[in-house]
Amino acid sequence: MIPSVVRQTIDRCRAAGLRRTKALEELLVTLHESGRPMTLAELAGSPRLADQCDKATVFRLLQRLASHGIVRRLGLHERAAYFTLLVPGKHSDYLICTGCGSIEAVQAPCPVHQLEEEIRANTGYRNLYHELEFFGLCPQCA
């Protein structure tokens, strides 16, 4: 049974001209289920995808999805890039432990939208979005 968020995301993929492949479905379900940004290696190695397809396929899929605004590539701090599902109307900031590397979404509302509007108005940048991350040592690591 495919969750409705994923079903809607698949619709967006189809609308963008992408083909509905098994790999696409499993990738979207995996990202959705994890609820947090994941690396290429994590995704390609996850149960749903490990036997399903090659890492290069996951890489190219992520690339395509990112170019259509369906996933977003995040910087974070590791050497590897992280990818997260973009759901219209939702935004997340992250709290990352500098010790163990754990990543969790910040629950509080994001305080940056006002400034983002100002930047949009003052600089003429288009397609503006932001990334906000908090780094620190979590209680377990401290």
Place this chain on the structure above:
Amino acid sequence: MIPSVVRQTIDRCRAAGLRRTKALEELLVTLHESGRPMTLAELAGSPRLADQCDKATVFRLLQRLASHGIVRRLGLHERAAYFTLLVPGKHSDYLICTGCGSIEAVQAPCPVHQLEEEIRANTGYRNLYHELEFFGLCPQCA
């Protein structure tokens, strides 16, 4: 003539037990002069450092400086890591063009401190800091 910010930074390095080498000075001056985050490759290839020392040296220097809180390693979005000078009492957010990759510091005051305090209080994370980046297509690229 070494700028006073750099001189103070060198003092902090000495206090942290680092030796005052030519490479250290040139690295700090370069970072200070550029006024924006730079990659290892940019630093190692810059006029002040190119003939001065090996890329591995710059790498280890940055590593040491980061571990003492004198520079900070930033995620941003490129494959390469970026490094920026940390000056006590100063904080920068960045505006990055997704087309040409240009990076500039945002002038407006950072709207995140309040939320950072809440997170500090509510989660028990230690040594908290944040990174805020805006991404968009600059007027030239659009």
Place this chain on the structure above:
DNA sequence: GTAATTGCAAATACTTTGCCACGTA
């Protein structure tokens, strides 16, 4: 049938380390 997608393997890019020589304190 046709163009998008995939697998496998090879090529890149950037980072990180080993080891011994060197320079600062």
Place this chain on the structure above:
DNA sequence: TACGTGGCAAAGTATTTGCAATTAC
């Protein structure tokens, strides 16, 4: 003198691409 630093070269990790085979539409 002693230990932090530096150079050079090699290894490591993550990403990216070429090309022929496959699959969705």
